[in-house]
Amino acid sequence: MLSPATLPVPAGARTTTSAPLITAGTSLNRAPSDQRWEKGDILSLDSGGNYEGYIGDVCRMAILGEPDAELEDMLAEIEAIQRAAMKVCRPGVMGSEVYAAGEGLLAKSKYHNHMHFLAHGMGLVSHEAPRLTASGPVPYDDYDAKRPLEAGMVVSVETTLQHPVRGFIKLEDTVAITEQGPVIFGEGARGWNRGGTAL
Numbered sequence: 419m420l421s422p423a424t425l426p427v428p429a430g431a432r433t434t435t436s437a438p439l440i441t442a443g444t445s446l447n448r449a450p451s452d453q454r455w456e457k458g459d460i461l462s463l464d465s466g467g468n469y470e471g472y473i474g475d476v477c478r479m480a481i482l483g484e485p486d487a488e489l490e491d492m493l494a495e496i497e498a499i500q501r502a503a504m505k506v507c508r509p510g511v512m513g514s515e516v517y518a519a520g521e522g523l524l525a526k527s528k529y530h531n532h533m534h535f536l537a538h539g540m541g542l543v544s545h546e547a548p549r550l551t552a553s554g555p556v557p558y559d560d561y562d563a564k565r566p567l568e569a570g571m572v573v574s575v576e577t578t579l580q581h582p583v584r585g586f587i588k589l590e591d592t593v594a595i596t597e598q599g600p601v602i603f604g605e606g607a608r609g610w611n612r613g614g615t616a617l
Contacts, residue, residue: 438465441586476604477590480611507600514563
C-alpha cells in the first residue's frame with residue numbers, strides 16, 4: 419500500500435513551506451498580531467508545503483499546558499469528522515459523498531453551531547479541481563460533486579470549530595486519492611501537542 423513514507427523526495431527537488439496562519443488562546447484572529455501564547459492557551463497552526471510547485475496543507479493543534487476534558491472532546495469530534503470524510507476519498511466515489519460523510523457527522527455534533535466542514539481540490543493552486551462544493555469560502559461551481567473521484571486527484575479536508583469561549587480548533591489534511599485508497603500526508607500529531615516539551 420502506498421504511504422507518505424514510501425514517496426521519495428528526489429535529490430535536488432525544490433521544497434518550501436508556506437507562511438502559517440496561527441491563532442492562540444480564545445482569539446479567532448488568524449492575522450499577524452502582538453498576541454503571546456500564554457500558559458493554558460490553545461494554538462492552531464495552519465500551514466503547508468510546496469513540492470515542485472504542488473501545494474499541500476495541514477493544520478494541527480497545540481496547547482501550552484494540558485487540555486481539559488472539553489478540549490479533548492472538541493478535538494475528538496473534529497477528528498471523527500475528518501476520518502469519516504477522508505475514508506471515502508477513493509476512486510469511483512462521487513465527490514458529493516465526501517461532503518455527505520463530513521457534514522453528516524457535523525450535523526450531529528453538539529458544537530455544530532460553531533463548526534464548519536470544507537473539502538476542496540488542490541494542486542498547483544490552493545483551490546482547484548476536483549470542485550466538490552459551491553458553498554465554500556472560494557465560490558465556484560461544484561461540477562465534481564456529481565462525478566466520480568479519480569486516482570491522482572488531491573483534496574484538502576478541513577474541519578474548523580470557531581468556539582466563542584475556547585477559541586479556534588481545527589484539523590486539516592492533504593489527501594491523495596489512489597487506487598489503494600486515500601493517502602493522508604502529514605498523518606501524525608493529530609491530538610493536543612504540548613508546547614514547551616521539545617528537547
